[in-house]
Amino acid sequence: MATIKKIFSCNNCGARYPKWMGQCVHCGEWNTIEEEIVKSKKNPEQKILENNSKVQEIKDISTQKNERIKIYDNELNRVLGGGLVPGSLILISGEPGIGKSTLVLQISISINKKVLYVSGEESQQQIKIRADRISNDQTECYILTETNLELILKSIENILPEIIVIDSIQTIQTDNIDNSQGSTPQIKECTSTLIKVAKQTGIPIIIIGHITKDGNIAGPKVLEHMVDVVLNFEGDKNHQYRILRSKKNRFGSTSEIGIYEMFDKGLQIVKNPSELFTSNRDEALSGNSIGITIDGNRSIMVEIQALVSSAVYGTPQRISNGFNSKRLNMLLAILEKKLGFKIGVKDVFINITGGIKIEDPALDLAVVSSILSSNTNLSIDSKVCFCAEIGLSGELRNVSNINLRISEAERLGYEKIIISKGSKLNYNNSKIQILKFSKLNDVVKEVFREQD
Numbered sequence: 505m506a507t508i509k510k511i512f513s514c515n516n517c518g519a520r521y522p523k524w525m526g527q528c529v530h531c532g533e534w535n536t537i538e539e540e541i542v543k544s545k546k547n548p549e550q551k552i553l554e555n556n557s558k559v560q561e562i563k564d565i566s567t568q569k570n571e572r573i574k575i576y577d578n579e580l581n582r583v584l585g586g587g588l589v590p591g592s593l594i595l596i597s598g599e600p601g602i603g604k605s606t607l608v609l610q611i612s613i614s615i616n617k618k619v620l621y622v623s624g625e626e627s628q629q630q631i632k633i634r635a636d637r638i639s640n641d642q643t644e645c646y647i648l649t650e651t652n653l654e655l656i657l658k659s660i661e662n663i664l665p666e667i668i669v670i671d672s673i674q675t676i677q678t679d680n681i682d683n684s685q686g687s688t689p690q691i692k693e694c695t696s697t698l699i700k701v702a703k704q705t706g707i708p709i710i711i712i713g714h715i716t717k718d719g720n721i722a723g724p725k726v727l728e729h730m731v732d733v734v735l736n737f738e739g740d741k742n743h744q745y746r747i748l749r750s751k752k753n754r755f756g757s758t759s760e761i762g763i764y765e766m767f768d769k770g771l772q773i774v775k776n777p778s779e780l781f782t783s784n785r786d787e788a789l790s791g792n793s794i795g796i797t798i799d800g801n802r803s804i805m806v807e808i809q810a811l812v813s814s815a816v817y818g819t820p821q822r823i824s825n826g827f828n829s830k831r832l833n834m835l836l837a838i839l840e841k842k843l844g845f846k847i848g849v850k851d852v853f854i855n856i857t858g859g860i861k862i863e864d865p866a867l868d869l870a871v872v873s874s875i876l877s878s879n880t881n882l883s884i885d886s887k888v889c890f891c892a893e894i895g896l897s898g899e900l901r902n903v904s905n906i907n908l909r910i911s912e913a914e915r916l917g918y919e920k921i922i923i924s925k926g927s928k929l930n931y932n933n934s935k936i937q938i939l940k941f942s943k944l945n946d947v948v949k950e951v952f953r954e955q956d
């Protein structure tokens with residue numbers, strides 16, 4: 505007989521309590537504990553007896569039937585680590601309106617597999633209009649507009665799809681529990697049922713998840729632990745480009761990103777991201793510099809702009825767009841201490857053009873150069889780029905994959921690249937002039953030398 509139990513669980517760490525509390529004792533988060541009604545259908549002993557999963561020695565397990573399913577979208581294949589793994593659950597999260605539904609619909613109507621696209625948000629007509637907008641040549645894709653999990657499972661049984669898409673997990677609800685649609689227990693229960701379906705049938709399931717205002721996936725944090733792959737779809741709504749970033753991947757690297765541009769006919773892959781993030785101008789402007797960042801196996805050139813002006817208020821402002829503001833403060837402290845620049849009385853604004861956010865310390869030298877350029881009003885030659893991390897004593901430090909970065913700069917026609925002295929190069933007769941320095945002081949002398 506089914507027994508009904510009421511428990512309280514934390515939607516951040518999953519800890520369970522017999523009564524409600526304001527703060528979770530386990531993870532310390534406030535207001536994360538929610539009521540959950542659990543119906544247990546069988547007694548645990550019976551469950552153990554019914555358990556018929558086989559124990560197998562690792563040598564004997566075959567992986568042949570687990571060949572990845574390739575998608576007609578190489579960016580996504582790369583981010584996934586080479587395609588969809590059968591039986592896996594992929595969560596794609598992102599802000600409303602960023603293009604999640606467009607991305608998954610694009611995959612669904614272009615892949616040569618039978619797809620079941622379940623939408624709890626849009627009507628079949630709306631989805632059809634969108635699909636027509638993206639492509640007239642649509643493959644076998646079934647659209648179901650339904651929010652009840654049990655009915656969705658029935659359709660899965662009837663249609664027997666090879667790929668399932670759920671748009672979105674927050675709109676799906678199961679009859680097993682009484683909590684309202686979109687609540688933490690509902691999301692948890694629906695996801696765990698879908699995981700069972702995926703593992704038992706080997707059908708990969710892509711689910712879309714909304715995110716909250718502070719950028720976390722709406723619902724329980726445990727959702728991220730439950731699924732195999734978490735991909736964040738992000739971008740600036742004022743810009744056309746979108747980035748698909750892997751946050752967790754049980755079957756591949758998390759350092760890969762996919763870059764797309766949103767057009768009126770859907771999302772298109774950006775083949776040459778460096779050209780997207782740098783403006784191809786010939787005249788040099790003060791405050792601008794070029795740096796090189798790495799994502800996975802690709803290097804991308806980015807343009808950094810700085811504006812340094814006299815502080816009007818007592819406390820100088822430090823505003824950074826796309827670059828870590830704590831790191832910016834550190835670089836400013838190094839400039840003050842090692843180069844004697846009186847930056848403490850100046851406002852400093854930093855912007856990485858294109859709206860991209862970068863956490864790569866290899867941009868340090870480019871950021872510092874653009875600040876110095878704006879501060880002195882001396883422009884940096886537009887054919888020069890920078891690539892080094894800066895240490896606390898003002899020394900230039902090596903960065904990862906320096907050869908890959910130099911080759912991208914060379915490919916795009918830059919004439920000079922400034923890197924750290926200790927960099928290990930396997931470049932012999934490159935067209936680009938490679939200048940190695942060990943101290944920030946020497947870089948400043950080199951870059952602003954001719955204009956003194």
Ligand code: TYD
Pocket residue numbers: 598599600601602603604605606607634637638766767768769770771
């Ligand atoms: P959508 O995929 O609905 O976003 P999400 O599912 O993440 O909420 O994308 C909606 C936005 O994308 C909307 O503002 C319109 C725009 N868009 C295009 O620019 N071109 C297109 O071909 C499509 C289908 C949408």
Ligand code: MG
Pocket residue numbers: 604605606625671
């Ligand atoms: Mg949507």
